[in-house]
Amino acid sequence: MKPIAIFRHSPGEGPGYFATFLDRHSLPWTLFKVDEGVLPPSAAEDFSGLCFMGGPMSVNDDLPWIAATLELIRKADAAGIPVVGHCLGGQLMAKAFGGTVGRNPVKEIGWGLVEAPADAAQLAGKWLGDVPRFEAFHWHGETFTIPPGANRILQSAYCANEAFVRGPHLAMQCHVEMTDSMIRSWCLQWAAEGVPPSASVQTPAQMEENIDARIMAMRAVADRLYSRWIEGLRRD
Numbered sequence: 001m002k003p004i005a006i007f008r009h010s011p012g013e014g015p016g017y018f019a020t021f022l023d024r025h026s027l028p029w030t031l032f033k034v035d036e037g038v039l040p041p042s043a044a045e046d047f048s049g050l051c052f053m054g055g056p057m058s059v060n061d062d063l064p065w066i067a068a069t070l071e072l073i074r075k076a077d078a079a080g081i082p083v084v085g086h087c088l089g090g091q092l093m094a095k096a097f098g099g100t101v102g103r104n105p106v107k108e109i110g111w112g113l114v115e116a117p118a119d120a121a122q123l124a125g126k127w128l129g130d131v132p133r134f135e136a137f138h139w140h141g142e143t144f145t146i147p148p149g150a151n152r153i154l155q156s157a158y159c160a161n162e163a164f165v166r167g168p169h170l171a172m173q174c175h176v177e178m179t180d181s182m183i184r185s186w187c188l189q190w191a192a193e194g195v196p197p198s199a200s201v202q203t204p205a206q207m208e209e210n211i212d213a214r215i216m217a218m219r220a221v222a223d224r225l226y227s228r229w230i231e232g233l234r235r236d
Contacts, residue, residue, distance in 0.1 A: 110202025
């Protein structure tokens with residue numbers, strides 16, 4: 001089986017629990033460190049699936065790897081190769097598929113509930129099982145629109161579009177891949193965000209409260225999402 005390509009855009013935003021999940025299912029993967037100057041490959045067919053992680057940049061920035069990434073996502077779609085994106089990764093998918101990415105009404109940082117919209121309950125159930133509402137981790141100031149041919153499956157009180165699916169593809173604005181070490185590391189950058197605590201922005205102390213139980217609960221949902229996603233992997 002060909003490996004799953006994982007694209008890292010920032011040293012602190014690696015594959016996290018996604019890699020743990022793949023290892024547990026004996027699925028091969030390879031990491032592309034875009035943050036170290038590695039450009040995305042041109043051929044999607046060399047991989048069974050593509051995974052894009054987060055990052056502090058915007059998909060609208062003039063960066064040398066963004067155009068190549070968008071083209072790779074489109075090639076994967078044309079070849080029936082599933083793509084999954086986390087935060088920035090989901091935004092890259094939205095833009096590649098014809099959506100737009102812009103400023104969210106508020107920054108969303110920390111733990112917060114996401115839920116399936118009432119009009120998407122059946123489709124969301126195929127990805128989430130019997131958990132249409134759960135606490136996810138967030139850290140973003142921008143968000144995506146739902147691109148043509150896609151359907152929203154998650155929303156939050158502060159961000160209308162938390163996740164969409166498009167055929168075998170899953171794009172998320174929220175972070176279900178977090179580990180405790182990732183959260184603690186990100187908390188060190190909290191002051192640099194320049195926003196005071198609010199209903200949508202937690203302090204580091206709030207984010208670390210009950211962190212182990214929160215992560216375990218989120219991983220139960222991540223297992224459902226990732227399990228559904230790997231069903232579409234190219235097995236040739």
